Structures are given as C-alpha cells and as structure tokens.
Amino acid sequence: MESLFLLVLGNTEISTVPGISVAGATPELTKLTPVADAEYLFHEKPLTIDVIPVTPEGHPTPAIITKAARELANFPVLVVRGGTYLAPLVPHVHISDAVGRDFRKEPALPEFGDIIKRAKLFGEELNKTPIKELVIGESTPGGTTTAQAVLWALGYEARTSSASPDNPQSLKEKVIAEAFERAGIEKGQLRDNPLEALRQFGDPMMATVIGIALGFRRDIVLAGGTQMLAVSALLKALGEDLSRFMIATTKWVANDKSATFIETAKEIGIISYAADLDFSKSEFKGLRDYERGYVKEGVGAGGATWLAVKAGFSPEDVSEKVEELYRRLMEMK
C-alpha cells in the first residue's frame, strides 16, 4: 500500500462546554475520546477506558468505520498525538501534549508555532520515504466549533457539522461570538493572518495537520468533515496550492443540511469525496441512527473508506464489516 493513514489526536477545552459536543457519553468523557479511538483501532476495545466512545445516547464512535476499513484493506496506520490530555496506550508519534484552551477566555493555542514546526519535521521525514499519499484523519471532540470559529475568522460564512442530529448552531455561534469579542476581531478580519486565526481559535489537531502538510509535499487526503474545511482554508491562506489536497468525508456530512460542507469546500476550492456508507439495514439501533444524523464522521472514517474502495472493496463491504465489529462489541458486553 503506497498510502499511509495518519490519525491525528487533539483535545480542546471547548468540548467540555455543555451542549457543544456529543463525542463522548458526557462532556467530561470527551477528553478521553481521542485516545480511546486510537486504541480501539489496534485492539478489540480501548485500553484507557473499557468501552468504545459513544454519544450520550449510546451511538458508537466512527472509529468503528475506520477499523472496519482497515481490517479489509490492511492499510498502515500511525497515530499522531497532536495535543491531548492523555497519551494513547498504543505506539504513536508524539508532537505535543498541548490542549486547546477555551477561546472565550484566552487564545486557544499559544503553542501553535512549536506544534507546526515539529509536525513539519515529521512530514519532511515521511516525504523522504516511498509513501506516495497521506490520508490524515482526526479525533477532536469539540472540533467542529473551533473549525467554525477559524472559518469565520478567515471570512467564510460557513456552518460546520455536528455529531448530533440537532446541530447546536446557536450555542456554537454564541461561544464564537464571545471569543471574537474577547479577541477583539470581526468575521473575516484574519483573512490574511491565518496563523493568528489558528492561535486565537484553533486546536492542536489543526496545527499538527498543517505542519505535516507543509513537510510532506505529495498527495494529501484530509479525512474528515467540516473540520477539514478549516484545515484547508488555513492551508490556502498560508499560500499552499490545494490541487494536491482532497477532503474525504462521508455522505452524512455532505448531506447535512444544517452545515455548509459542499458550499464551503467549493468556496475554498478543494475537491471532496463522500463515502456512500449505508447503515439503514443494520440490526443495531446505534448504527441505524447514523442515517438519522448521529455521529456522521470522525477518526478519518470517510478517508478510510476511500482507501478500502481504492483497494477494491465496496462501501457495502465496509458497512458489513462495521456490522460485524459492532456485533463483536455487543457480545463482549
């Protein structure tokens, strides 16, 4: 396989604002979701916690899709700790342990420069290997809110998606408004200063992916939903030619009417792929609910499916493998 899948882990304090994130059973548990996602890819269940991450209503993490695609296509995976509360208990590339701060109160990521520099060094080394393509996924609870803040600061009238069918747009807009007031900036004001947008409103996942992309000069698939729009917009504002980039996400993000994935991707000028996964016939409510707008994307689920498709599997094969993995989890209970 000439592609390498990187899973970049990030945390931001924003995920603990009640109502912002359902990427964990409680706001506090969202802190552990990135490491648990990473561990689940390599083991039958996570190591840091005893169960896979779920929404408050019990919907399983999209890591199950990534794991399914990986078991089919056998692509190589490296976990990258962009900045998390804990270190995952699996081998991982350490970039930083800086967690994004609550941007209502202070700049989100004073460490952005160090993170980009280190991640760029890592990308440069990968660039010397025969690896032709990086597929970069992420696990960053609260990340759609930081993404929307960054997109707004850069001048995009974007609405990011959510792992909840009831996208908390008014809450997102409220916390972003507070952050903009704290920082004394208006929508679009950081159009020409992407690093300041990252510092004020971003998260360590974004900084890490940007650094890797500055170091690795061949094809890069940004495997995620609207969070990868923010990464793309930052890269564009930094002067990167987006023709070597693509976003791979799921149909659930692309079809999300509460968000502007397709429109904003077009405005940024980045092509996208949406994996046509279908869980409607699953025997499990937790999976069927993906079709009702729960979860949607994360852990590079769309990009992992894309790698499986490139390897000759169909989205149906991936969906079937997800069903099998979920059954296995249910039997372990």
Add this chain to the structure above:
Amino acid sequence: MESLFLLVLGNTEISTVPGISVAGATPELTKLTPVADAEYLFHEKPLTIDVIPVTPEGHPTPAIITKAARELANFPVLVVRGGTYLAPLVPHVHISDAVGRDFRKEPALPEFGDIIKRAKLFGEELNKTPIKELVIGESTPGGTTTAQAVLWALGYEARTSSASPDNPQSLKEKVIAEAFERAGIEKGQLRDNPLEALRQFGDPMMATVIGIALGFRRDIVLAGGTQMLAVSALLKALGEDLSRFMIATTKWVANDKSATFIETAKEIGIISYAADLDFSKSEFKGLRDYERGYVKEGVGAGGATWLAVKAGFSPEDVSEKVEELYRRLMEMK
C-alpha cells in the same frame, strides 16, 4: 529512499554507576544523552541541553556521524522513544517511558512485555508501507553493560565494547556478577529463556528493537556495535531467522581488541559491516581521538554511513562532512 532509519532511545540506571559509561560528561548527564542525540540530528544543536553530548574528556557524540551521513544521503529518520527519562523535543514515536533499572538490585525491565507488544504493533504498520529496509540505531548510555549481561545469560563468552579506550571490563564483570547473584542465575542459564534474560538484565532499547523486528518482516540492519550483538542473540533465541538481519557498525568497534565483536557475531551467526571511517587527519583532537579508541559507535553511526555508501557517497565523504559539522559546532561556542 526505500530505507527508513529508526533511532531508538533508551536509558538504564546502569549508566549512572560511576565508571561504567562515558556517554556523557558526567554519570548524571548520561541520562540526557539519548534525547540530546536525537535533537541534534534535527537541529544545529540539542534543545534539552545547550551542547552536544560529550565524554568526560570532551569527545563528541557519534550522533555527529549519523547527522553527517543523513545530510549527505538525505535518508528519512524517525526517532523512537523506547524508554528514557525525558521525551526528546523532536517528533518521535512513543513506545514507553520505562527506564531500565539497576539490575544489581532488581529485575531490569518488568515492562519488557508491554514494550515488545507496542513496538511490534509499530513494526507491523511499517511492514504495510513500501519501506523495504529498516536501519535501526540506538542511543543507550550504559548499554554495553546490559548487552554483556544479556549475552552472558544467553551463554556467549562475549566482551562488549566501550566508548572509552580503557574498556572498564573488570567493573562491568563485577556489576554483572552482582546481578547474576541477585537473580540466582549462572552464565548460559537463560539460553532457552531469552525473555527472562531481557527482563532481568536488558534495557528498553533492546525490547523496542526486538518488538519492531518481530513486526517488520523485511530486511533489518541493526546499526550498532556490541549492543546489537545482544539484540541479535535475543532474536535468535526467540526463533528468528537471522538471514534478513545484518549488523552495521564502525571499524572502531570491529577492531576493538578489548571486545569480541567479530567472534561473537560469528558465534551468533549474523553478518556484519564495519564502516571504514577515518578521523586521523581531523584538525580537531576530539575527532582524532576516535582513532585512539574513544566513542567508537552509537546513534547508528555505522548504519548511517552504510546508507550513505549505498547512496553513492564514500566513507571519506562522511568523514569530511563530520569535520564540517564539528567546525560549525566549534564556531557556535
């Protein structure tokens, strides 16, 4: 480049036994040598400390050879934290932060199982990439003593080398005798129990390299001196076919009359390469003294030179680049 250079970092408390290691200006400073070596490969000087690691008499770390070869041949490098006191301030693959214990008092590495498992996962992922060969170097102060203890436990009448021209063999033998007495074993007694030899007398570098080698199934160059004899002997005792392995070291190790590199390599049944570096004409005493038995090897210096030679450079080119790098360091003072 179809080869990937891994630099595995390890610490053992054994390096702080006075007289055992000169891989640092003082026994206490040997704790920082692995991270400083790693940082120097990527930067003009280390970040954790302000100067490159030196012997108590001021001889520069062999990282300068690895850095020289890398600047010529541009091979990719990933740092791997097998188990060290500190995390290096460069991107690195985190395997563990377990430091080898003083084996005179207690088993050296109770964590050997977890380290091997994690490192194997990492090796398995590398095995799925198009990378055809791993060249694995190490920085492990005190590591020739743990190596000799492991070789003795496995039944080899080996003497390992030293970064000092006065190989402290009698001190090494004394601490090993104490360790064997503490553990209640005799020379050769763990011939058929390599993991127990590793647990009782090894270090985290060994466990990490073994794990990677169990996961990555293509060619592996063990880039080091007599420490890599211990790794080879462990791999052989674990049932690995050594025909895909090779040790790459320097002529200074191969010619070291106080050690048994050639004889023990032959006894184990692993082929070896010795880089023909020549610092005799250096304008700097610190480098000329390599020809008098100082330093000799480390940080994969021999393996890095081998990669440079494969890329079309001569050992003389590497020696010249070392001279240039050392001059640059002197000018920074």
